[in-house]
Amino acid sequence: MHLPGYYEFDCRVKIVSGRQALEKIPDLLYALHAKAPLIVTDQGVAGAGLLDTVIEVLGKNIVIGSVVDDIPPDAPLPVVEKTAKIYREKGCDALIAVGGGSVIDTAKAVNILVSEESDNLKQFSGAGALNRPLNPLIAIPTTAGTGSEVTLVAVVKDPENHIKIPFVSPFLQPDIAIIDPRMTLTLPAWVTAATAMDALTHAVEAYTCLARNPISDAHALAAIDLIHHHLLQVIRHPGDEIGRLALANAATLAGMAFSNAMVGMVHSLGHSVGGVCGAAHGACMAILLPYSLAYNQHKNGHLIAELLLPLAGEDIFIGTPKHQRTQAVIENINILNENLHDLTNGRHARYLKEIFDADGNRLVPKEKLPEIARVSLGDASRHYNPEEFDELDAMRVLEAAWEGAAPDSCSLLA
Numbered sequence: 001m002h003l004p005g006y007y008e009f010d011c012r013v014k015i016v017s018g019r020q021a022l023e024k025i026p027d028l029l030y031a032l033h034a035k036a037p038l039i040v041t042d043q044g045v046a047g048a049g050l051l052d053t054v055i056e057v058l059g060k061n062i063v064i065g066s067v068v069d070d071i072p073p074d075a076p077l078p079v080v081e082k083t084a085k086i087y088r089e090k091g092c093d094a095l096i097a098v099g100g101g102s103v104i105d106t107a108k109a110v111n112i113l114v115s116e117e118s119d120n121l122k123q124f125s126g127a128g129a130l131n132r133p134l135n136p137l138i139a140i141p142t143t144a145g146t147g148s149e150v151t152l153v154a155v156v157k158d159p160e161n162h163i164k165i166p167f168v169s170p171f172l173q174p175d176i177a178i179i180d181p182r183m184t185l186t187l188p189a190w191v192t193a194a195t196a197m198d199a200l201t202h203a204v205e206a207y208t209c210l211a212r213n214p215i216s217d218a219h220a221l222a223a224i225d226l227i228h229h230h231l232l233q234v235i236r237h238p239g240d241e242i243g244r245l246a247l248a249n250a251a252t253l254a255g256m257a258f259s260n261a262m263v264g265m266v267h268s269l270g271h272s273v274g275g276v277c278g279a280a281h282g283a284c285m286a287i288l289l290p291y292s293l294a295y296n297q298h299k300n301g302h303l304i305a306e307l308l309l310p311l312a313g314e315d316i317f318i319g320t321p322k323h324q325r326t327q328a329v330i331e332n333i334n335i336l337n338e339n340l341h342d343l344t345n346g347r348h349a350r351y352l353k354e355i356f357d358a359d360g361n362r363l364v365p366k367e368k369l370p371e372i373a374r375v376s377l378g379d380a381s382r383h384y385n386p387e388e389f390d391e392l393d394a395m396r397v398l399e400a401a402w403e404g405a406a407p408d409s410c411s412l413l414a
Contacts, residue, residue: 099141152169305329
């Protein structure tokens with residue numbers, strides 16, 4: 001039964017934010033009764049010296065059970081299983097995830113296996129399969145984008161079936177999120193751009209999709225405002241610690257918002273582009289956001305219009321006629337992508353055809369779009385999108401986003 005005005009909001013994560021937040025970790029582990037954590041990270045984080053910073057902070061009072069520093073992007077099931085085996089063999093009793101969304105999601109998935117004493121991760125996929133607290137988990141994000149440090153969601157790649165498997169449960173939320181600007185200071189400009197656009201997409205979809213509520217709205221609006229004020233400044237001045245912290249807080253706020261309000265078409269299509277072609281999630285979000293907003297605008301244009309204030313500022317909001325604000329939001333996101341493209345010397349992709357791998361190969365060939373469209377129909381985010389879409393609708397949006405056509409070319413109002 002539909003109950004007007006009814007909603008639930010859940011964020012049980014203790015957030016420790018600010019410079020020197022890392023120094024709180026030993027006391028926080030002690031409060032969790034954890035004595036032998038497994039640190040999970042990737043080679044990029046380790047190579048940047050961020051892992052050394054965390055290990056130094058732990059000092060002599062904490063015995064590190066083990067370190068796994070080779071988590072790949074979009075970690076597949078075998079990596080999760082291997083890491084869980086190390087956790088057990090080394091007698092670990094907690095997890096510390098130091099990295100971006102892939103690392104934190106991997107730690108969440110490992111925590112399922114070790115807490116449930118299972119070797120079959122797939123049996124816990126979807127929503128509602130976990131019914132008790134897991135082992136202690138501390139998340140230390142090194143990108144300002146995914147919000148995984150506060151979400152109840154984890155996504156793991158199934159390489160055999162070319163899909164990403166979602167796991168949804170309040171028990172997947174980390175116990176503690178450490179937000180320290182030192183962890184993002186070394187991010188390259190193009191990664192800063194992509195991850196911030198990921199956070200922006202979380203906030204925008206949380207505000208405009210079907211499960212929004214007053215508390216998620218407040219978090220989403222605050223996140224968008226922080227990104228508006230600080231993203232381009234940080235790209236131009238990467239050592240801006242205040243701006244770095246602002247973007248990190250924005251990602252956390254957006255994570256809290258979408259973890260409760262869910263997301264829609266941007267993520268349905270983006271997950272599928274990533275699953276089929278291996279494209280980075282943040283790049284997909286940045287590209288698909290304006291096109292999906294254009295597709296949905298006849299259903300939620302009034303909500304999109306409200307985002308012009310935090311996205312562009314008071315002067316532009318007041319100076320834009322009410323009936324033009326929806327389109328102004330879409331145009332502002334396009335302009336932001338253009339600016340990021342220019343400021344990163346072309347590394348920030350504006351269209352799907354501009355996503356390349358390290359060797360210069362196009363990651364999303366046009367002939368793959370029909371497969372991506374089919375896969376998107378099985379993504380759970382689809383159910384929260386304001387407008388239903390079928391395979392032909394998905395193709396229309398994907399083709400426009402691949403070519404770089406005007407977003408309104410995929411609008412149902414066109």
